[in-house]
Amino acid sequence: MIETDVIIIGAGPVGLFAVFEAGLLKLKCHLIDSLPIAGGQCSEIYPKKPIYDIPGFPSVLAGELVDNLMKQAAPFKPGFTLGEAATEIDKLEDGSFVVTTIKGTKHHAPIVMIAGGLGVFEPRKPPITNIADFEDKGVEYIIKDPEFYRGKRCVIAGGGDSALDWSIFLAEKKIASEVVLVHRSSSFRGHLDSVQKVIDLADNGIIKLITESEVVGLAGNNKIETVKINHATQGEISIETDHFIPLFGLKPSLGPIASWGLEIEKNAIKVNTLDYSTNIQGIYAIGDVNVYEGKLKLILCGFHEGTIALQSAFARIYPDKKNILKYTTVNGVQGF
Numbered sequence: 604m605i606e607t608d609v610i611i612i613g614a615g616p617v618g619l620f621a622v623f624e625a626g627l628l629k630l631k632c633h634l635i636d637s638l639p640i641a642g643g644q645c646s647e648i649y650p651k652k653p654i655y656d657i658p659g660f661p662s663v664l665a666g667e668l669v670d671n672l673m674k675q676a677a678p679f680k681p682g683f684t685l686g687e688a689a690t691e692i693d694k695l696e697d698g699s700f701v702v703t704t705i706k707g708t709k710h711h712a713p714i715v716m717i718a719g720g721l722g723v724f725e726p727r728k729p730p731i732t733n734i735a736d737f738e739d740k741g742v743e744y745i746i747k748d749p750e751f752y753r754g755k756r757c758v759i760a761g762g763g764d765s766a767l768d769w770s771i772f773l774a775e776k777k778i779a780s781e782v783v784l785v786h787r788s789s790s791f792r793g794h795l796d797s798v799q800k801v802i803d804l805a806d807n808g809i810i811k812l813i814t815e816s817e818v819v820g821l822a823g824n825n826k827i828e829t830v831k832i833n834h835a836t837q838g839e840i841s842i843e844t845d846h847f848i849p850l851f852g853l854k855p856s857l858g859p860i861a862s863w864g865l866e867i868e869k870n871a872i873k874v875n876t877l878d879y880s881t882n883i884q885g886i887y888a889i890g891d892v893n894v895y896e897g898k899l900k901l902i903l904c905g906f907h908e909g910t911i912a913l914q915s916a917f918a919r920i921y922p923d924k925k926n927i928l929k930y931t932t933v934n935g936v937q938g939f
């Protein structure tokens with residue numbers, strides 16, 4: 604049994620910053636994440652994209668933000684259970700909790716902070732019968748590191764921002780040797796600027812744009828070699844490629860969190876904005892996983908929610924201790 608003061612379910616940016624805020628209150632944290640790395644959406648979906656609305660950082664790559672949050676949390680020596688989804692929460696008679704993961708790892712603490720973001724998210728996959736055979740053999744649903752595609756031929760499918768942005772990035776920065784963007788309609792759902800940019804790049808021969816088309820088949824010997832495209836008027840087109848990257852978005856699902864007796868609304872956990880507590884005393888929900896009137900799914904809002912929730916958690920653990928807010932400028936950061 605792993606013992607700690609606060610079990611944080613979800614090691615995304617919000618869960619990581621909560622470790623720092625808990626540390627200032629001398630509370631120890633242990634994070635659980637179903638992913639094998641910390642950082643949540645920032646690490647999993649867009650590590651190389653710049654974020655422009657983190658206070659004090661005019662621009663920071665999502666992956667760099669995660670690295671910095673890890674450094675900021677380090678003095679408080681958080682524990683990690685990574686690569687294991689939290690599947691059960693049991694409330695004991697004394698009001699404390701045991702959180703068990705899918706692999707049976709048990710964690711015990713008086714407080715549970717759920718920072719589960721969008722929950723367990725899965726990519727939307729195109730209905731190509733043998734696509735699973737080529738997963739990690741040239742088929743990827745998320746671009747984690749554009750360098751992976753250096754000098755490679757890439758076929759990207761999709762009509763939203765992700766497909767447009769990555770096509771532009773891989774082609775404009777001359778990372779991929781060839782970028783083909785396939786979309787089933789002749790109009791796109793993404794930002795107008797990005798749509799215009801793709802059209803300009805296509806006009807200049809830097810991107811090959813194939814609209815009114817769908818990728819319907821994949822072929823190759825133990826790795827992808829060809830995609831078969833069905834064009835509305837030209838019929839079947841075959842393109843040789845090293846990668847097929849369908850970017851059709853992610854399907855969020857709360858996963859196990861939905862079955863823990865928490866009040867759920869709009870696929871998120873309802874909280875009291877006084878302290879981001881849930882309907883179960885001792886369990887808080889912060890970041891993208893919660894919902895309340897006026898909720899904004901932004902990293903900075905999650906940082907605020909965690910800070911407030913931890914003050915309340917401290918009062919719950921130590922009802923007789925007075926907690927006076929101390930500035931870090933005055934007290935510094937006293938690690939464990």
Ligand SMILES: Cc1cc2nc3c(=O)[nH]c(=O)nc-3n(C[C@H](O)[C@H](O)[C@H](O)COP(=O)(O)OP(=O)(O)OC[C@H]3O[C@@H](n4cnc5c(N)ncnc54)[C@H](O)[C@@H]3O)c2cc1C
Pocket residue numbers: 612613614615616617618635636637638642643644645648649653654655656687688689690718719720721722723857858859860889890891892900901902903905
């Ligand atoms: C492409 C893109 C661009 C974005 N750009 C911006 C931006 O510019 N500015 C901004 O502020 N926000 C941006 N966002 C939103 C931002 O990423 C989220 O608001 C932020 O990641 C929320 O952080 P979080 O820690 O609450 O959740 P997440 O980052 O979603 O992390 C939650 C973690 O919880 C884990 N988890 C869930 N359920 C369980 C379980 N049962 N057991 C174990 N682990 C579990 C997940 O695996 C995940 O790692 C963007 C999002 C996307 C997709």
